[in-house]
Amino acid sequence: MSEADITHPPEPRTHGPLADSQGIVFGALMAAFGVMMLTHMGLVTGQTAGLAVLISYATGLPFAGVFFVVNLPFYWLGLRRMGLAFTLKTFAAVGLLSGLSVVLPRYVTFGEIHPGVGAVLFGMITGAGLLALFRHGASLGGVGIVALYLQERFGWRAGFTQLAFDACVFAAAISVIPPDRVGWSLLGAVVLNLVIAVNHRRDWYVAR
Template identity: 65%
Template sequence: MSTPTARHSTLDDTQGIAFGSFMAAVSVVLLTHLGFVTGQTAGLAILISYATGWSFGPVFFAVNLPFYWLGWKRFGPTFVAKSFMAVALVSALAVVLPAHLHFGQIHPAVGAVLAGCLTGAGMIALFRHGASLGGIGIVGLYVQDATGFRAGWVQLAFDAVLFAVALALRDPATVGWSFLGALILNLTIALNHRRDRYIA
């Protein structure tokens, strides 16, 4: 016999989105400190930041803007409002945190694993409170609905192109360590976020 599950309150969602956004922003500060890249729209924003010298925060906010319309059609206004809040928080924190958070010498392997875990924990919190940080997943679902091509493969293809472009801006070793971080991130989410086990 199943037990009724209480839905998240507004306060629950607020603290969950704040926590997830903070963890993701700390990870961005760590990634950029190490010169690493990552996948999805955050990775795109980091690459643009490296190539242009522009601050990550405003770039990340801007690259996500085109995806809100798709998110509205696919998931509805509540998802878009929560995701907009999360993206805005990460963008703002990524500007503010570097003045208050400083890293010393970090072995690339440790940095990659830590960044993956931080982002993974943040993303799980956001997912569980009905929010997201990136638009590529939404595009993937649209492609899947329209063509039958799996959304996961769309995201993988995007990340493959992203890391290929990263080789033009970063040395191969740095891109390799970055890939390790992205792998840890995806494993963290895959092993710890199951809709059939967490339904609140």
């Protein structure tokens, strides 16, 4: 490596349409699988997905429709602060997650899952999916948009911002699901947000 390469490193390469598409599909599929596992155990999570799960439990409405509607108000912020490309990718990811959450149960079923093990697996699987979306300029809407904006604007870790919102969701969950399920749900949310907080760093990942 030459001195010029050290003092003036090359500009990060951008993801192409094919790379972005597979990243968004992968991220949405992992998140949909994680949510399916989560609801099978009767747990909740944070972010807008967790809010949608909680509303679904409380009202009996299908998660897919609730999740899609809950995210609608956040697209304005995404468009205003993160740009058209980010907003369109996020809209696609949210739409895919909503659709996959309807389709997957036709092909995948679960038996008995210990809630502690399931919560950790949910956090890891969904965290990996969110990392893929973040790295390809997308999110699952809602709090993810706010968290990414705050990270870009102020340097606040996206995972920690989402963890604060999660605390509010879990406080509401106590009136909807048993306390032990809230505890296991909290474990899953902590694992998910730690995956994001530890791995989603711009200085470690330079492609755009």
